[in-house]
Amino acid sequence: MTARERIAGNVAGYVDDRTGAAKWMKKNLTKVFPDHWSFLLGEICLYSFVILLLSGTFLTFWFDPSMREVVYEGSYEPLKGLEMSAAYASTLDISFEVRGGLLMRQIHHWAALIFMVGIVVHLMRVYFTGAFRKPREFNWIIGVGLLTLGIVEGFLGYSLPDDLLSGTGIRIAEAIIQALPLVGSYLAFFAFDGAFPGTAFIPRIYTVHVLLLPGIFLALITVHLMLVWYQKHTQFPGPGRTEKNVVGYPLMPVYMAKAGGFFFIVFGVTAFLGAVASINPIWLYGPYTPGQVSAGSQPDWYMGWLDGLVRMAPPIETHALGHTISWNILIPGLILPGIMFTGLALYPFIESWATGDKREHHLLDRPRNTPNRTAIGVMALTFTLVSLINGGNDIIATTFHLTINQMMWFSRIAIIVLPPIAFIITKRLCLSLQRADRDLVLHGRETGRLVRMPSGEFVEVHEPISAEKAWLLTSHEQLAPLELPEHDASGVRRAGLIKNKIRNRVSRAAAVAVPKATETERRELEGHH
């Protein structure tokens, strides 16, 4: 035993004497994690969250969350002598007087964007591979919660500097609150301590941004990770991998080094972006006043789809019995997002209801093998993407010399027409890929080598694929559709049976597949050759 090993042993012994953790640690230090690049997406979110906590704490040392009016006396000439809120003035000071302050602001903002991109792409990975299935439904719901809170947290964060752009965003948020039937104007007056903008909202959203929401984030992320740990990570199908095992590398030392190293890489990349890529140059916008606005006002991207929906809404308001309901705000601002996020959160339960599959799943699906799910996902993404594009319709119009009307009408039509088309195309593509897989297993790989037969005929030589590859392409399950009774014994339909009819329909759609290749078919083909 070397001296170093003895020290390591002493440390472990010291810890165990005081905690009795040996049994637990022994098991967990050698915990196996499967390897795949897409499993890093969630890690990116975690690390950018840590970066946000660190850079955010730095910013709080100088930021003054107050709407007290001050006269700017700092070193940025164009704004000198102007009246502005202390929040805006202190953000300018962080940018111009504190060494590394602008860098930290930019790191904080970039990390927020990366955090949100990470969440969305991680969510897509989990969705398209079916990682949300039993037993991981809780973690799916927590994830949807983190996505929702992330959007709110980001919005509040970029509203804090109280510049002209962010104030405009707050104005729009206020209009959404104000549009609520019955309680809207009351809630708006409570939130802003009177008429918009008042002098209260910066200190208030500051507390929510730096204390309340980060606290909830920490709690949710902890539970999210503990569940991943306890339930063990899912893995992609492949030779040697089953529903009952995990194939990968042990936590200590490989994953500690890899995951720890990846944290530094994410931080390094964020710092690089903060150093060279300017983001949210608030000094160009000026202090907020409700009477002004800058052309080309754009929210951060994770709010863009919401803004896009609001932009394309038809101009409908109801005036009746002395009251007003603004459908042009309520539908895109609250009702549609409500449906989108509820549907997202409930998806695992909807799918399990439709397919009747209540078993545990630890092997991931290849997206092509679940054409219905994949197509629904692409459909939802198409919807969101069209709204996001419309959120930048003014920028796109000026960049490509279109009129804003053309852009708006494109989006209004596309948001209805494109998602179903995306569904159909995706489903067909998935089935084609299944057919290609089947072909590959049965007939082998095309080698590009042409051979002339004695009869004069030319054929291309096919090479059989490896046993590993053949297993990968055929190891998935193909579920049979549910066949629930639709009529009772006397042939009468009842309410519960109509539900069965719907379930049968949906499950038939979900079960559409190209039959996978089997060993039997392979043999038969060999017999023919």
Add this chain to the structure above:
Amino acid sequence: MSNEIELIKDPGLPAHVHRSTDTDPKAAARAERQVAILFGLSALGTITLIYSYIFIKDDVFVFIPILGQTHLQQLGIGLGMALALFCIGAGLIHWAKTLMPDEEVIAQRHEFRSEDEDRSEFIKTVKEGASAAGLGRRPLIKTTLGAALGLSALSPILLLRDLGPLPKDDLSKTSWKAGTRLVTDPGDRPLRPEDLEVGAVAQTLPEIEAGAHRSLADIGKDAVLLIRLRPEEFNLDAERLSWTHEGIIAFSKICSHMGCAVALYEQQTKHLLCPCHQSTFDVTRAAKVIFGPSARPLPQLAITVDADGYLVAQAPFTEPVGPSFWERSS
């Protein structure tokens, strides 16, 4: 058995392939050097950071292609930090990938469902516990507990009541009164009709006493846009036409959709456009909505001139300005 379909079999985990660092000590030594170099580069990054922080002057800008004029100190600190962090990460990962074991390990999963015995005992305990508490047998306790819990949830809601005042008619009122002068924003200068040429636009606010403070909340309701056209260009009814003065028409600048400042005026088409959501209003037809999500025209302010020839409001706004709300009647 012969007619049963046989599936393709799992060939099992592929055999492990050794890396060059596993078999060749030279390759391993090379990998070790590479890791050390990466950690060394990281140290260099931190030194760059320290140097930039202390020695680069605050007012030095350099031109860098793509980036343009760049604040050198900020750039040095940032790049130093990026290099320091990135290289630690790259070093750790390179180390793990080349020198740590890369043989895949198989661990077994445990089923989450407990043994039937534990499970039925658990369920029994829950059932017994529930029945021992006797909620089902004592409806009085159940009802009063439910009511008490429900009621106690009101206290946090109630305690938030003092976050702000009641709206009353605040959303429906502005500072404009009959005879209020329109003054420029910024500048607070009263305007005469001749100050505006045909085609010109001016942002105005109601006049306040010298030295008085104008709150942002007031600006958020009072901002008014003046536009001067040729009188014959209007397409208004008699009443609305009487609200204009020598071709000058005044609208609330606060968008009737979501309250942004309607700041873009297109002289050729005489359209006002809100840059937030592109609601477009036709100035010649009393700011009728011709495009976009807004459902109402911008409220028009009736204007005239006072005895001294300055533009003043004839009357307050006849409807609330800004975005809609529940209590709004039209």
